[in-house]
Amino acid sequence: APDTATPVLGLDADLKATKQRVPTAKLDESRLLSQNGIPKLRKNAKTKLKFKGKGHEFSDLGRLLNFYQLWLDDLYPRAKFADGLGIIEKLGHSKRVQIMRREWIDEDKLTRRD
Amino acid sequence: GRDVQVVDPEVRAHIYSLVTALGGFNGEDASKYCLGDDALACLRDIKKWLRLYDDKTNRLDVARCLGESNLVNGDLLPILAHWRENNGHTKKHLTRIALACLELLVPLTWPVEIHSQMTVNHHRHTPYLQQSQVNYKRGILDKNAGLETLRAVIQIGLPSLALSRSDRTNRDEGILKLMLYIFRNVAMISPPRGLAAEGDEEETSRSATINAFQEQDIFALLLTISSNMGDDFSFQDVILLEILFHLVKGIDVQKLFMNDVQRSVKRKDELSDLLRKETGVKREYSKNAPTRHGRFGTMIWVKRDDAKVSTVSGQDVLKDGQVALNKMDQTKKWNRPRHHGRRQEVEVASGDFNLTTHLTSTATKTLRTFVEEFLDTGFNPLFTHVRKAIEREADRVLDIHTRQFLYLVSWFLQAERVRHSTRRKEHEKNKGTSREFEPDSYSIVASVLNQETFVFLNRAMQYSFDQKDWQDLNANMRCFTQILLTVQEMAASPLEEDQEIAENIQNRIFYEETTHDRILAMVRGYNEQGLGYLDACTELLHVFVRMLENYSKENVDMQIRSKRRARRAAKEASEKNGTENDEENASENEDIADAARVTRERTFDFKRFAARFCNQKTIDTFVKFTTYYRELDDEQLKRAHRFFYRVAFKQEMSILLMRVDILNIFYRMIKGPGALDNSKPIYRDWEELVKQLTRRMTKKLDQRSSLITEMLFSKINSTLYFLEYGQEKQTISLG
Numbered sequence: 001a002p003d004t005a006t007p008v009l010g011l012d013a014d015l016k017a018t019k020q021r022v023p024t025a026k027l028d029e030s031r032l033l034s035q036n037g038i039p040k041l042r043k044n045a046k047t048k049l050k051f052k053g054k055g056h057e058f059s060d061l062g063r064l065l066n067f068y069q070l071w072l073d074d075l076y077p078r079a080k081f082a083d084g085l086g087i088i089e090k091l092g093h094s095k096r097v098q099i100m101r102r103e104w105i106d107e108d109k110l111t112r113r114d
Numbered sequence: 115g116r117d118v119q120v121v122d123p124e125v126r127a128h129i130y131s132l133v134t135a136l137g138g139f140n141g142e143d144a145s146k147y148c149l150g151d152d153a154l155a156c157l158r159d160i161k162k163w164l165r166l167y168d169d170k171t172n173r174l175d176v177a178r179c180l181g182e183s184n185l186v187n188g189d190l191l192p193i194l195a196h197w198r199e200n201n202g203h204t205k206k207h208l209t210r211i212a213l214a215c216l217e218l219l220v221p222l223t224w225p226v227e228i229h230s231q232m233t234v235n236h237h238r239h240t241p242y243l244q245q246s247q248v249n250y251k252r253g254i255l256d257k258n259a260g261l262e263t264l265r266a267v268i269q270i271g272l273p274s275l276a277l278s279r280s281d282r283t284n285r286d287e288g289i290l291k292l293m294l295y296i297f298r299n300v301a302m303i304s305p306p307r308g309l310a311a312e313g314d315e316e317e318t319s320r321s322a323t324i325n326a327f328q329e330q331d332i333f334a335l336l337l338t339i340s341s342n343m344g345d346d347f348s349f350q351d352v353i354l355l356e357i358l359f360h361l362v363k364g365i366d367v368q369k370l371f372m373n374d375v376q377r378s379v380k381r382k383d384e385l386s387d388l389l390r391k392e393t394g395v396k397r398e399y400s401k402n403a404p405t406r407h408g409r410f411g412t413m414i415w416v417k418r419d420d421a422k423v424s425t426v427s428g429q430d431v432l433k434d435g436q437v438a439l440n441k442m443d444q445t446k447k448w449n450r451p452r453h454h455g456r457r458q459e460v461e462v463a464s465g466d467f468n469l470t471t472h473l474t475s476t477a478t479k480t481l482r483t484f485v486e487e488f489l490d491t492g493f494n495p496l497f498t499h500v501r502k503a504i505e506r507e508a509d510r511v512l513d514i515h516t517r518q519f520l521y522l523v524s525w526f527l528q529a530e531r532v533r534h535s536t537r538r539k540e541h542e543k544n545k546g547t548s549r550e551f552e553p554d555s556y557s558i559v560a561s562v563l564n565q566e567t568f569v570f571l572n573r574a575m576q577y578s579f580d581q582k583d584w585q586d587l588n589a590n591m592r593c594f595t596q597i598l599l600t601v602q603e604m605a606a607s608p609l610e611e612d613q614e615i616a617e618n619i620q621n622r623i624f625y626e627e628t629t630h631d632r633i634l635a636m637v638r639g640y641n642e643q644g645l646g647y648l649d650a651c652t653e654l655l656h657v658f659v660r661m662l663e664n665y666s667k668e669n670v671d672m673q674i675r676s677k678r679r680a681r682r683a684a685k686e687a688s689e690k691n692g693t694e695n696d697e698e699n700a701s702e703n704e705d706i707a708d709a710a711r712v713t714r715e716r717t718f719d720f721k722r723f724a725a726r727f728c729n730q731k732t733i734d735t736f737v738k739f740t741t742y743y744r745e746l747d748d749e750q751l752k753r754a755h756r757f758f759y760r761v762a763f764k765q766e767m768s769i770l771l772m773r774v775d776i777l778n779i780f781y782r783m784i785k786g787p788g789a790l791d792n793s794k795p796i797y798r799d800w801e802e803l804v805k806q807l808t809r810r811m812t813k814k815l816d817q818r819s820s821l822i823t824e825m826l827f828s829k830i831n832s833t834l835y836f837l838e839y840g841q842e843k844q845t846i847s848l849g
Contacts, residue, residue, distance in 0.1 A: 041822060041823065042822060045822040046819065051812040053812060057805045057809055057812075058781070060808055060812055061780075062436060064811075065777065066435075066436070069439060070419075070439075074422075079450060080449070082778065085774050085778070085826070086450060088827070089773070089826065093828075097827075101824065102833070104823050105820045105836065105837075107820065108818055108820035
């Protein structure tokens with residue numbers, strides 16, 4: 001009889017489907033260095049960030065903070081501003097980011113010499 | 115509730131029958147306690163149960179049964195009162211009973227604490243016992259019943275107390291110990307945190323304790339013993355230390371030394387301060403509060419780059435772009451998971467001094483009188499004795515005593531300083547009317563200002579730092595701070611002798627470079643140890659740096675003893691040897707280096723020292739401290755402000771502060787939400803600091819475009835100089 005037969009290839013056994021959790025996006029080195037990350041920050045800073053200078057210190061500071069906040073919100077919408085800053089600061093200790101930081105500074109030095 | 119048997123029913127039956135047999139209020143006169151026929155034997159049996167059942171098998175069952183049967187308030191205290199009122203001390207039998215009562219009171223009031231080696235039984239009984247101990251304390255301090263238990267206890271101890279030390283037997287010493295321990299227990303018991311208190315909390319408060327101690331002459335006894343420490347008394351020193359600790363911990367010294375008028379003024383100030391703060395909060399809320407009902411349903415778009423928009427709802431966001439941005443941030447649900455490191459070890463409540471305690475005005479007056487008398491007579495003998503005992507590692511000394519010793523030293527030094535200044539002020543007020551003012555000397559606290567104490571302190575500080583014992587270190591730092599402040603006062607004293615001593619002490623404190631290094635290391639070593647630690651270490655650094663600066667200005671040719679490894683010399687030596695075996699060479703190198711770890715003197719340069727605390731770690735610690743700005747008082751805010759000012763403008767290292775998270779905090783402090791109270795002078799200081807810092811920052815951002823990325827991170831040493839000055843550091847190259 002067919003029901004006494006040993007299961008062929010395990011086809012009759014119950015299949016257990018375990019759903020893989022969708023991994024949550026992380027704010028890590030590659031995200032920070034991606035197009036949306038620091039390159040965008042550098043590009044935007046040149047065009048979008050203008051200060052009024054003396055006498056407007058606090059509005060300038062507020063503008064700067066808002067600039068960073070919006071950038072961070074685009075980069076990693078999940079985190080609050082302060083939390084995101086903490087994560088990024090920590091990433092700054094990694095080798096890869098440090099090398100990049102050196103590069104940006106060196107670029108800065110070169111443009112100054114020209 | 116009753117279904118679960120928490121205690122073996124047989125044990126309970128035994129205990130209950132013993133307590134019943136002890137006696138009761140059911141004789142001819144119902145208000146008079148009648149002793150049972152075999153009362154003494156009953157008391158001894160109960161003691162045996164406690165010792166042989168509870169202690170030996172490590173349970174708390176008997177203690178719990180005794181708590182349930184109301185032994186202390188129902189029997190022991192009435193027996194003691196009866197004994198005292200009826201001249202019981204003339205009858206030998208009754209005196210023995212009284213002593214047996216005391217022998218039970220001490221273990222029953224012994225603090226039950228949460229510790230690392232608890233059994234199931236401990237966990238089950240501890241909360242109940244803590245509650246019942248509060249009841250015991252209420253009974254012991256009870257004024258209305260007129261029991262005067264504490265006085266009765268002294269009376270038990272008096273015969274032994276009167277003997278000279280050489281005549282005392284072991285039994286006498288034991289009685290004295292019991293007597294002092296009951297006072298300690300009474301001082302120490304406090305309603306457990308997190309458990310709802312039964313009855314009136316006032317009756318068991320610190321003020322009630324202090325008042326009872328005064329009324330029943332406990333303070334007089336404590337003064338007698340402490341001033342004769344070393345002569346007639348010796349083993350009692352650490353118990354006395356504990357009593358003092360539990361009496362004064364967490365009490366504000368400044369408030370203690372105000373008179374009623376000043377105190378009420380201060381209180382009014384505090385009240386109006388609080389009211390102002392509250393109106394500030396209200397004002398801030400009403401500024402942004404909705405002007406229409408909650409379902410009005412406003413929604414706005416925030417236009418962003420790349421034709422993107424974010425939506426924010428609520429009417430308040432219409433008014434101000436800043437509000438909208440804040441709201442966008444607040445509505446995010448995700449919080450960065452905090453890594454707390456090791457789980458905080460269970461803090462022993464007996465050593466915690468970070469909570470402030472408030473006193474009633476009678477208690478304040480009483481305690482102040484006691485503190486002044488203690489400073490005048492008991493301070494030097496007791497503290498010298500305790501220090502020696504701790505150094506000797508005497509058997510009676512426990513780990514906790516070091517902490518308590520250090521805390522008490524700091525507390526009493528502060529008390530002495532405040533007393534000096536109040537006296538001076540009073541004199542100035544009464545100028546002309548009073549006779550010539552005689553400045554007091556600081557010799558009454560001299561016992562903690564000698565070389566031995568400094569050695570002790572340094573060693574304790576290093577030890578607790580290495581062992582990561584943060585509470586101990588906290589007490590240590592407070593102590594050191596107070597010593598520094600006292601020395602500073604002494605240097606300004608009109609007495610020549612005091613000045614000389616102060617000069618001497620300063621020489622010694624500032625001479626050792628290891629001290630400088632350690633203080634920096636302690637500030638740098640902050641890692642989630644809590645606000646108490648932050649407060650202590652920032653205060654120490656603040657005071658130390660300020661005094662060191664003054665001192666090095668006055669003593670231009672100041673020398674310090676520095677320990678530096680003479681590495682290079684050792685290396686050269688080994689190179690000359692040219693040994694082939696590398697490994698051997700390396701270890702040999704170490705040896706030579708160790709041997710050549712020379713101590714030599716070099717000239718001290720304050721600038722270089724100041725530069726050393728301009729590093730990211732120290733700044734992070736101060737930033738952490740500043741994040742509590744809403745809870746800090748003016749003095750603490752000033753401390754943080756001076757530090758940042760020094761870093762940014764005196765040391766020219768403003769670049770270290772240019773980090774977005776730091777600037778974010780600074781901005782919130784000034785512009786809110788949750789800004790500082792802008793009517794206070796300290797607000798102006800901070801406003802100016804942030805203004806100057808911003809000015810520098812915008813200038814730098816214009817000059818160096820790389821700063822926009824560097825603002826996100828802690829700076830690296832190698833690029834620091836360039837970012838600050840816009841050029842490479844000039845290094846002299848040889849050859």
